[in-house]
Amino acid sequence: KQEVTQIPAALSVPEGENLVLNCSFTDSAIYNLQWFRQDPGKGLTSLLLIQSSQREQTSGRLNASLDKSSGRSTLYIAASQPGDSATYLCAVPASNTGKLIFGQGTTLQVKP
């Protein structure tokens, strides 16, 4: 059974710092991995989708990497801003379905 874990659960950094969020999964046979952002009381915003054949994806200040063999993904945020404060979730599909298995999330606070 696939399990997804995110470390750390919470992170507080000063504005301007570069930071890395970690996501690990137990079954390396994944089709893709998706990173989401969730603001308090809101839905999910898709940030990056990495296909199983890809090693990384970039969007602006965000870079996500994927290492299937080790069951890990990282989300790198460059030059963090207070507006980046949110909960970041990673998720992988359960088999070849659209069902997603989520990690517990990392709650990020960027202090001005």
Added chain:
Amino acid sequence: GAVVSQHPSRVICKSGTSVKIECRSLDFQATTMFWYRQFPKQSLMLMATSNEGSKATYEQGVEKDKFLINHASLTLSTLTVTSAHPEDSSFYICSAPGQGGYEQYFGPGTRLTVT
């Protein structure tokens, strides 16, 4: 990107009543949609898969008679919480796969409070 909407965004109901939540794909068709539940400070847990024109598939431990799902068209799925109780209070979020079926797009969520 694809847009998914939910209605209502917030609802407060009395214990014992039923509440219907709508999930719509606004600019694309979705033969499948997914319903998740999120309790405070927890992650999302899949409740069921909504299939257009056929019965929904429920995850283990989710009562199908309590959480009625209807997917009557290619752009609309509804979740009805029947005989709601305070423990059903939660954040309910739906999602639909985009073109190609890889990326999931989520609605803004519905906050249900049962008093």
